Amino acid sequence: MDKNSAALYKKMQTEVESYQTLQKSCVKMVKQRALLESQLNENKCVLDELNLLGPDNKVFKLFGPVLVKQELEDSRQNVGKRIEYISKELKSSSDTLENMEKDMLKHREAVAKYQQQWQVAAAMK
């Protein structure tokens, strides 16, 4: 009986540990997603602004400490591509997050199950 409950305890512990590591990476993922979201927003604002410009407005891009003149059309395309890329990244990160949450739920359920078995075993003693 004692051996049994020790094994049960060990199983429970591993579940809790994997749950905690998942939780940590989940927090990281959420932070990363927030960063991507803010980048997406910023890029959208830039594109909106570029779309408002006429052919006589000059556009510059900052490379290190220098401003380099850019063609308006090129800048629009570049920002458009950036938005596409960030949207893709955002989607994949959302998917990973969803999977992580599912895994976390599984672990949580497993822990609850072991806890119940533990209690039953304790009651039978």
Place this chain on the structure above:
Amino acid sequence: MAGTSNESAKAEMIDLTKLSPDQLMQIKQEFEQEMTNIQDSLSTLHGCKAKYAGSKEALEAFQPEWQNRQILVPLTSSMYVPGRVKDLNNFIIDIGTGYYIEKDLEGSKDYFKRRVEYVQEQIEKIEKIHLQKTRFLNSVIGVLEMKQAQAAKLLQAQQQQQTSQTA
């Protein structure tokens, strides 16, 4: 995000009284965390708005007869060099992600006006969410307090029963 959290708030609103005090505590903590996040973003937004508004004010102070006028150009926040205004009608504005655009005075003013309005809109949106969450949090706290009072009464009643039984 606002939509989904709203829905979940409504869904939870219905069976709030059915939840255990522990669950209520957890919800309360989660919401308090969210509230601090919201407060943080609100203060960031207010800071942004002030920055844009400051740029707009600086542009509005510009006057057409300032051609060749001497000004002090800040090199750092505490060191200046004298300079002259050569071009009164062209400003280069940072629009984010490393892009800068050249605009005339009116266009620049217009840009900052739009930015201030945009940030204000965001502030109002977040304030609405903040209000909703505050209400929800208050109802959670209300139910929690009710439950705690009930539990305390029950405990008291049990103790009285025990003492009367032993007596």
